[in-house]
Amino acid sequence: MECEICGREIKGKGFRVIVEGSEITVCARCKEYGTAKPEIVDQSSRKKLVLKKKQVRPIEFTEEMIENYHLIIKREREKRGWSQDVLAKKIQEKVSLIRKIENNEITPEPGVVEKLERLFNIKLREKVPEVKVDLRKSNLSPTLGDVVIIKKRKN
Numbered sequence: 001m002e003c004e005i006c007g008r009e010i011k012g013k014g015f016r017v018i019v020e021g022s023e024i025t026v027c028a029r030c031k032e033y034g035t036a037k038p039e040i041v042d043q044s045s046r047k048k049l050v051l052k053k054k055q056v057r058p059i060e061f062t063e064e065m066i067e068n069y070h071l072i073i074k075r076e077r078e079k080r081g082w083s084q085d086v087l088a089k090k091i092q093e094k095v096s097l098i099r100k101i102e103n104n105e106i107t108p109e110p111g112v113v114e115k116l117e118r119l120f121n122i123k124l125r126e127k128v129p130e131v132k133v134d135l136r137k138s139n140l141s142p143t144l145g146d147v148v149i150i151k152k153r154k155n
């Protein structure tokens, strides 16, 4: 048998490789010019793996305001005997903003939320899974993140 690239006599079995889409038999020296057949099988199975990985992507968490956060802010403020004006000054925001937040007219920006959380030493946000279907699927072996959520929900 002759090498289909260099034309030399092939000793032994030769190598089946793919060169420009066609399968040929080449010698050991020329096999590097083509793509070895077994490798092609590997590549396709690797592609499948990548696809599978995408489908079972890890659960991503997004921070969302907790329920009735505006009431919690109001409660925390009143607990301390502060007027909306006092609270506004403490976090260096306008009193109109505090009023709107407490009346649930607007959702405070993350920066404002952070300031309120620090001031009152409370959490106004919770991590929620972005893909709820995935959370249910992973119930059998919850990740640390899931456990945290489950604990939080019970509170």
Ligand SMILES: [Zn+2]
Pocket: 003, 004, 005, 006, 007, 008, 026, 027, 028, 029, 030
């Ligand atoms: Zn050759």
